[in-house]
Amino acid sequence: EIVLTQSPGTLSLSPGERASLSCRASQRISSRFLAWYQQKPGQAPRLLIYGEGNRATGIPDRFTGSGSGTEFTLTISRLEPEDFGVYFCQQYGSSPLFTFGPGTRVDV
Amino acid sequence: QVQLQESGPGLVKPSETLSLTCTVSGGSMNDYFWSWIRQTPGKALEWIGYIYYTGSVNYNPSFKSRVTISIDTSKSQFSLDLTSMTGADTAVYYCVRGEITIFDSWGRGSLVTVSS
Numbered sequence: 004e005i006v007l008t009q010s011p012g013t014l015s016l017s018p019g020e021r022a023s024l025s026c027r028a029s030q031r032i033s034s035r036f037l038a039w040y041q042q043k044p045g046q047a048p049r050l051l052i053y054g055e056g057n058r059a060t061g062i063p064d065r066f067t068g069s070g071s072g073t074e075f076t077l078t079i080s081r082l083e084p085e086d087f088g089v090y091f092c093q094q095y096g097s098s099p100l101f102t103f104g105p106g107t108r109v110d111v
Numbered sequence: 112q113v114q115l116q117e118s119g120p121g122l123v124k125p126s127e128t129l130s131l132t133c134t135v136s137g138g139s140m141n142d143y144f145w146s147w148i149r150q151t152p153g154k155a156l157e158w159i160g161y162i163y164y165t166g167s168v169n170y171n172p173s174f175k176s177r178v179t180i181s182i183d184t185s186k187s188q189f190s191l192d193l194t195s196m197t198g199a200d201t202a203v204y205y206c207v208r209g210e211i212t213i214f215d216s217w218g219r220g221s222l223v224t225v226s227s
Contacts, residue, residue: 038213047205047217048156059215091156095212099171101146103156 005030005097007104009090015110022079024107026092031072036095039068039077042106043088051090052077079109087111113138115206115218123200123225129193133206133218140164140184144209147180147191149202150220157202161209162189196225 006029016022026037034055040048050059052068065080079086092104119131133145146161160170162180170178174193182189193200201224208216 036212040214047220048214049217050213050215053213089154093156093214099158099173100161100169101158101171101214103158105155 004099005032005094005102007092007094007102009092009104009107011107012105013108013110016082018082018084018111020082022077022082022086022109024077024079024090024109026070026075026077026104028073028075028094030097032094032096034071034075037068037070037075038093038095039066040091040093041086041088042091048091082109082111084111113208113216115208115216117204117206117218117221119204119221119223121222121224123196123223124227125197125225127196129191129196129200129204129223131191131204131206131221131223133189133191135187135189135208140182140187140189144211145180145182145189146207146209146214148205148207148214148217149200150205151202159191159193198225201225 008027010025039052042048056068067078070076089106089108091106114136116134123129141164144161147159150156160180162168162182177194179192203220203222205220206218207214
């Protein structure tokens with residue numbers, strides 16, 4: 004099983020600042036099979052980034068996904084107040100077919 | 112825009128079977144994978160399994176002996192049966208539409224508590 008580790012656990016930043024969220028995999032995975040989700044309190048997760056840095060429909064370009072091998076990063080270039088929430092990374096391809104990281108909480 | 116809605120009991124007794132149904136509206140079930148994902152009180156997300164619109168299934172080995180996912184495309188529904196429920200199965204259960212590697216549309220979630 005591929006284990007995903009996310010850091011930091013919590014990120015407290017101000018609007019306008021840059022956020023860098025890390026997702027580390029216990030084995031190499033293709034960047035095509037790494038995705039990011041945002042979850043706000045009381046809501047379901049929402050797909051942000053998939054494939055090789057593709058943004059999902061309606062996701063603003065301040066969200067960028069990058070990385071390869073075992074190290075992946077979600078960058079939010081200029082934080083907006085609505086960007087608070089928990090961010091999860093997810094991998095596809097190893098048994099179990101899908102696993103998620105534990106999440107990084109962003110407080111804005 | 113596709114919408115998914117979970118339905119089922121909010122309370123299940125230990126050792127009993129959880130049955131949830133997801134109703135899909137606003138889009139076809141064809142060409143998509145339909146998953147159940149749960150989120151425990153500690154907030155971890157866990158994929159339970161999926162069913163393709165053709166009826167082909169793939170389950171997380173952690174659940175394989177207890178889980179059955181079925182689909183009825185004529186009713187735009189798919190379902191989850193999870194047997195031998197314990198307190199560790201208390202969670203929010205989401206029904207989710209996916210493409211082969213990602214989950215692109217989620218239901219609002221259904222809180223299931225296991226308690227006598």
